[in-house]
Amino acid sequence: xxxxxxxxxxxASQVPTRHRNHNGYLLRWDGEGILFDPGEGTQRxxxxxxxxxxxxxxxxxxxFHGDHSLxxxxxxxxxxxxxxxxxxxxxxxxxGQHFFDRLxxxxxxxxxxxxxxxxxxxxxxxxxxxxYTLEARLLSHPVESFGYRLTxxxxxxxxxxxxxxxxxxxxxxxxIQRAGVLDGITLEQVSExxxxxxxAFVMDTRLCEGVTALAEGCDMLVIESTFLxxxxxxxxxxGHLTAGQAAKVxxxxxxxxxxxxxxxxxxxxxxxxxxxxxxxxxxxELTVAQDLLRIPLxxxx
Numbered sequence: 001x002x003x004x005x006x007x008x009x010x011x012a013s014q015v016p017t018r019h020r021n022h023n024g025y026l027l028r029w030d031g032e033g034i035l036f037d038p039g040e041g042t043q044r045x046x047x048x049x050x051x052x053x054x055x056x057x058x059x060x061x062x063x064f065h066g067d068h069s070l071x072x073x074x075x076x077x078x079x080x081x082x083x084x085x086x087x088x089x090x091x092x093x094x095x096g097q098h099f100f101d102r103l104x105x106x107x108x109x110x111x112x113x114x115x116x117x118x119x120x121x122x123x124x125x126x127x128x129x130x131x132y133t134l135e136a137r138l139l140s141h142p143v144e145s146f147g148y149r150l151t152x153x154x155x156x157x158x159x160x161x162x163x164x165x166x167x168x169x170x171x172x173x174x175x176i177q178r179a180g181v182l183d184g185i186t187l188e189q190v191s192e193x194x195x196x197x198x199x200a201f202v203m204d205t206r207l208c209e210g211v212t213a214l215a216e217g218c219d220m221l222v223i224e225s226t227f228l229x230x231x232x233x234x235x236x237x238x239g240h241l242t243a244g245q246a247a248k249v250x251x252x253x254x255x256x257x258x259x260x261x262x263x264x265x266x267x268x269x270x271x272x273x274x275x276x277x278x279x280x281x282x283x284x285e286l287t288v289a290q291d292l293l294r295i296p297l298x299x300x301x
Contacts, residue, residue: 004030004297005295005296005297006025006222006259007027007028007051009026009038009042009046010025010291011023011291012263013265014265016067020263023036023037023038023039024037026049029131029199033055034058034060034134035059036059036060036203038068039066039067039070040067041071049292057088058127058134060134061090061091061096062147062148063139063144064092064093064096064100065143065204068204073104076103076104076115077107077109080110087115088113090115090117090118091120091126093143093144095143096143120136120146123137123146123210126148131152132196133150133151134148134149135148135151136149137149137209137214138208139204140205140206140207141204142238148200148201149199150200152196154194156192156193157193157194158190159190162190162191165190166190168190194300198217198219199219199220199222199297200222202214202223204239204240205224205241206236207245207249211241211249212249216254218256220256220257221253222259223250223258225241226238226240226263228243228276229242229243243272244280245280247260247286248282251280251284256284257285258277258282258285259295260273260274260277260286260287274288
């Protein structure tokens with residue numbers, strides 16, 4: 001199993017269908033799991049996808065419409081029922097605190113797990129750790145909505161040809177990586193810059209600065225495409241994107257792998273979203289999401 005993969009639990013928008021559950025997505029990132037927008041039915045979809053409550057370290061809610069948050073009650077109770085051994089942090093718009101409180105305590109249950117509430121009141125960095133920085137940007141929707149982005153710190157990539165040039169081999173390779181220098185030879189002399197991976201999650205929104213900022217240079221962009229381009233007026237009125245709009249953003253931002261999701265129940269032909277995304281000029285790797293799909297993050301360049 002890939003150490004970094006995106007697990008699709010549901011791809012429907014407001015109304016689920018026979019083949020599309022309400023939203024729900026899990027990002028596996030180096031042994032940590034970030035659950036995004038758990039809509040109704042997420043707990044059962046987790047079971048079908050092989051995702052356990054123990055896999056969840058963070059929950060990120062973009063906004064408090066039902067298809068993105070009604071599954072919170074069940075997920076939080078399952079985390080406590082299974083006695084997840086680590087703390088779980090929940091991020092969500094601060095303006096929806098009353099909704100979060102209602103969902104967290106929708107029914108009686110025994111709390112056994114530390115659930116840290118970290119509401120998002122403004123754009124910026126939410127958390128920083130050794131493997132990623134998590135940030136949020138404001139989107140444009142009828143209710144307050146935030147998109148999320150994970151960015152790995154830049155690092156160094158060892159080059160065998162440079163090691164050979166300086167006569168470094170065997171255990172000395174590990175020593176120079178740990179210490180940064182060996183017998184006067186620095187790590188920079190035997191390696192090259194390696195940009196960190198990045199992942200962005202953009203749900204219900206019109207085109208806005210936040211969408212562009214989140215997508216910029218992303219290795220994987222997961223983005224809503226509720227409507228097809230012929231229904232762009234409806235998309236704008238209801239605060240959503242079309243397949244073509246999402247793809248143009250991705251193309252302009254240099255996204256490597258574009259994942260389209262959050263489809264209106266009016267559409268039954270997934271291929272139409274791919275055709276419109278290609279017609280809009282996106283030439284990178286493209287996935288039209290399906291429930292229970294597992295998508296590995298692109299390999300580092």
